[in-house]
Amino acid sequence: xxxxxxxxxxxxxxxxxxxxxxxxxxxxxxxxxxxxxxxxxxxxxxxxxxxxxxxxxxxxxxxxxxxxxxxxxxxxxxxxxxxxxxxxxxxxxxxxxxxxxxxxxxxxxxxxxxxxxxxxxxxxxxxxxxxxxxxxxxxxxxxxxxxxxxxxxxxxxxxxxxxxxxxxxxxxxxxxxxxxxxxxxxxxxxxxxxxxxxxxxxxxxxxxxxxxxxxxxxxxxxxxxxxxxxxxxxxxxxxxxxxxxxxxxxxxxxxxxxxxxxxxxxxxxxxxxxxxxxxxxxxxxxxxxxxxxxxxxxxxxxxxxxxxxxxxxxxxxxxxxxxxxxxxxxxxxxxxxxxxxxxxxxxxxxxxxxxxxxxxxxxxxxxxxxxxxxxxxxxxxxxxxxxxxxxxxxxxxxxxxxxxxxxxxxxxxxxxxx
Amino acid sequence: xxxxxxxxxxxxxxxxxxxxxxxxxxxxxxxxxxxxxxxxxxxxxxxxxxxxxxxxxxxxxxxxxxxxxxxxxxxxxxxxxxxxxxxxxxxxxxxxxxxxxxxxxxxxxxxxxxxxxxxxxxxxxxxxxxxxxxxxxxxxxxxxxxxxxxxxxxxxxxxxxxxxxxxxxxxxxxxxxxxxxxxxxxxxxxxxxxxxxxxxxxxxxxxxxxxxxxxxxxxxxxxxxxxxxxxxxxxxxxxxxxxxxxxxxxxxxxxxxxxxxxxxxxxxxxxxxxxxxxxxxxxxxxxxxxxxxxxxxxxxxxxxxxxxxxxxxxxxxxxxxxxx
Numbered sequence: 001x002x003x004x005x006x007x008x009x010x011x012x013x014x015x016x017x018x019x020x021x022x023x024x025x026x027x028x029x030x031x032x033x034x035x036x037x038x039x040x041x042x043x044x045x046x047x048x049x050x051x052x053x054x055x056x057x058x059x060x061x062x063x064x065x066x067x068x069x070x071x072x073x074x075x076x077x078x079x080x081x082x083x084x085x086x087x088x089x090x091x092x093x094x095x096x097x098x099x100x101x102x103x104x105x106x107x108x109x110x111x112x113x114x115x116x117x118x119x120x121x122x123x124x125x126x127x128x129x130x131x132x133x134x135x136x137x138x139x140x141x142x143x144x145x146x147x148x149x150x151x152x153x154x155x156x157x158x159x160x161x162x163x164x165x166x167x168x169x170x171x172x173x174x175x176x177x178x179x180x181x182x183x184x185x186x187x188x189x190x191x192x193x194x195x196x197x198x199x200x201x202x203x204x205x206x207x208x209x210x211x212x213x214x215x216x217x218x219x220x221x222x223x224x225x226x227x228x229x230x231x232x233x234x235x236x237x238x239x240x241x242x243x244x245x246x247x248x249x250x251x252x253x254x255x256x257x258x259x260x261x262x263x264x265x266x267x268x269x270x271x272x273x274x275x276x277x278x279x280x281x282x283x284x285x286x287x288x289x290x291x292x293x294x295x296x297x298x299x300x301x302x303x304x305x306x307x308x309x310x311x312x313x314x315x316x317x318x319x320x321x322x323x324x325x326x327x328x329x330x331x332x333x334x335x336x337x338x339x340x341x342x343x344x345x346x347x348x349x350x351x352x353x354x355x356x357x358x359x360x361x362x363x364x365x366x367x368x369x370x371x372x373x374x375x376x377x378x379x380x381x382x383x384x385x386x387x388x389x390x391x392x393x394x395x396x397x398x399x400x401x402x403x404x405x406x407x408x409x410x411x412x413x414x415x416x417x418x
Numbered sequence: 419x420x421x422x423x424x425x426x427x428x429x430x431x432x433x434x435x436x437x438x439x440x441x442x443x444x445x446x447x448x449x450x451x452x453x454x455x456x457x458x459x460x461x462x463x464x465x466x467x468x469x470x471x472x473x474x475x476x477x478x479x480x481x482x483x484x485x486x487x488x489x490x491x492x493x494x495x496x497x498x499x500x501x502x503x504x505x506x507x508x509x510x511x512x513x514x515x516x517x518x519x520x521x522x523x524x525x526x527x528x529x530x531x532x533x534x535x536x537x538x539x540x541x542x543x544x545x546x547x548x549x550x551x552x553x554x555x556x557x558x559x560x561x562x563x564x565x566x567x568x569x570x571x572x573x574x575x576x577x578x579x580x581x582x583x584x585x586x587x588x589x590x591x592x593x594x595x596x597x598x599x600x601x602x603x604x605x606x607x608x609x610x611x612x613x614x615x616x617x618x619x620x621x622x623x624x625x626x627x628x629x630x631x632x633x634x635x636x637x638x639x640x641x642x643x644x645x646x647x648x649x650x651x652x653x654x655x656x657x658x659x660x661x662x663x664x665x666x667x668x669x670x671x672x673x674x675x676x677x678x679x680x681x682x683x684x685x686x687x688x689x690x691x692x693x694x695x696x697x698x699x700x701x702x703x704x705x706x707x708x709x710x711x712x713x714x715x716x717x718x719x720x721x722x723x724x725x726x727x728x729x730x731x732x733x734x735x736x737x738x739x740x741x742x
Binding site for chain 1: 457458459460564565566574588657662663665667668707713
């Protein structure tokens with residue numbers, strides 16, 4: 001220990017500094033990569049946090065493609081007085097905490113002017129909390145009733161997607177008078193499922209439906225066979241399946257196997273384009289549901305035809321899906337508002353967005369003044385058999401189009417807005 | 419000891435002196451960290467996840483108990499703090515204290531039920547109990563927000579006398595969090611240096627022998643579990659304030675698995691290892707995600723490489739090299 005006693009102070013100081021530097025460098029190890037993720041200084045930057053990994057990756061990619069088209073068109077038209085738009089895509093991993101970190105970094109580090117995105121109810125609410133605090137405009141492209149409520153909402157919050165109340169309401173208004181009023185719900189036990197059931201029940205109550213049971217199943221259920229004997233025994237006219245993604249595909253397939261389709265009509269709030277593409281007509285046959293956008297709308301709506309053509313030209317001939325439409329209009333809306341305001345200032349763009357009444361891809365849409373919910377049409381569709389299809393992406397028949405007016409939304413007062 | 423021998427052992431002696439000041443060295447390393455790191459929001463996440471892992475390390479690395487339920491302490495800490503701020507408007511300092519307390523209390527209850535089991539059984543019991551906490555959180559929608567998560571844990575600015583600290587500024591937020599982490603690191607070092615800390619290591623090395631030496635093993639293990647819960651509760655409470663939201667995923671078994679991985683990666687039973695593990699893992703994930711959607715494959719391969727070539731964890735292996 002002689003050496004220690006000889007130069008104790010200098011040893012300690014030097015070694016502490018060394019250890020400190022080593023520690024800092026090791027800790028920063030993976031992080032020091034200059035140049036990556038760096039945004040251009042004078043561009044209009046739109047941050048797009050979406051779940052590029054996880055179960056909703058198909059929807060996320062569609063959102064990205066739509067958003068890319070919107071940016072491309074904006075730049076081709078000269079941008080905002082020469083200022084070009086730039087899309088900053090980030091993977092939120094379908095995790096609210098990850099999404100908040102990404103959003104904060106998009107705002108603080110990349111200086112994003114606007115945030116668009118999310119394909120999950122929980123994620124969008126967390127992102128909205130972060131953007132609200134930092135006074136940055138956020139346009140959500142995923143279903144949620146909660147985001148419009150006064151508690152979560154802010155001047156900078158916009159909701160481009162349909163919400164469960166609108167979606168379920170439109171399907172209920174179409175289906176209950178046609179197929180009967182004795183109803184059973186099969187519901188995924190999370191916010192999306194609960195909000196959809198509430199939407200069906202609110203509209204159904206006025207029509208005098210009788211709810212025989214609301215059967216809840218856990219998220220990510222792989223076997224629904226144990227629920228079917230009970231449903232068959234209740235003998236409902238209509239079975240409403242309020243779940244999403246794989247849950248929806250598995251429950252539809254097994255419902256057919258157990259003979260439910262012969263005894264009752266199955267309806268769902270949403271039939272997802274990518275789900276029907278993957279699982280095919282047999283699984284979706286005779287089931288009726290809603291969607292925000294289907295490319296077949298081009299036969300009657302000129303803006304849909306224009307959007308489809310532009311999207312196909314940019315994506316190797318593929319037609320846009322429902323979520324591609326949302327990604328497109330979500331980004332196009334904020335960029336159009338920035339151009340109208342000739343500014344990226346959140347307050348000015350927020351005012352400009354509220355004033356926009358446009359027809360971007362599916363007929364006229366606008367944001368309701370009190371809660372910034374996009375008021376838009378809703379399609380009722382059913383699966384189209386391959387024999388009748390024009391091409392392999394021709395998967396739905398449009399049964400009805402419900403043009404929305406504000407009377408069909410939850411009232412501003414109900415949402416807590418003054 | 420001869421002069422020659424002293425020269426040969428010079429690096430050891432140097433490092434011993436650093437180890438003696440490990441609290442200072444750790445705090446200084448954490449203080450320079452955000453200056454080297456281009457992602458500031460991520461730096462704060464790493465700091466807080468590092469604290470969570472340091473708390474976990476007390477049970478896993480120092481006492482030798484493999485817990486699979488620490489997300490419960492992290493999560494209850496976050497929810498207690500978050501709910502008090504967002505729904506009851508409680509002052510942030512009291513909310514943090516409540517988060518720490520609930521983290522410890524949850525650990526106490528889980529510890530009473532689990533502490534007598536060993537090895538894989540301890541892991542399974544803690545996992546099961548943490549899942550119970552998860553489902554309580556998931557279904558207590560009016561309090562926790564359930565699946566939608568808890569929003570509005572907004573502490574935009576903090577006033578201490580005439581000074582107002584803006585927590586929306588990334589650097590300010592980091593150093594605000596660091597003051598708490600620094601205190602926790604100091605406290606953790608004091609615990610490990612105490613006779614009680616020695617008992618924990620004795621239990622890890624040989625439980626029978628520690629018992630034969632006259633120590634109350636059950637009580638020591640329970641106390642270590644509760645102390646670990648307090649640190650994890652603090653990390654959770656600070657995370658709630660950092661992100662202004664609490665998602666239900668915070669209590670999921672993924673979080674419990676992640677903290678174990680991070681601790682292993684950094685070096686279990688080392689003082690600074692958990693922070694190194696959190697930094698490496700989260701930064702690796704963050705950077706690889708920017709290049710490819712197949713980040714899980716790349717991160718998995720890198721993780722395997724690290725485990726193969728750094729069997730004692732990154733920091734553990736570095737310590738071994740330095741001490742040679």
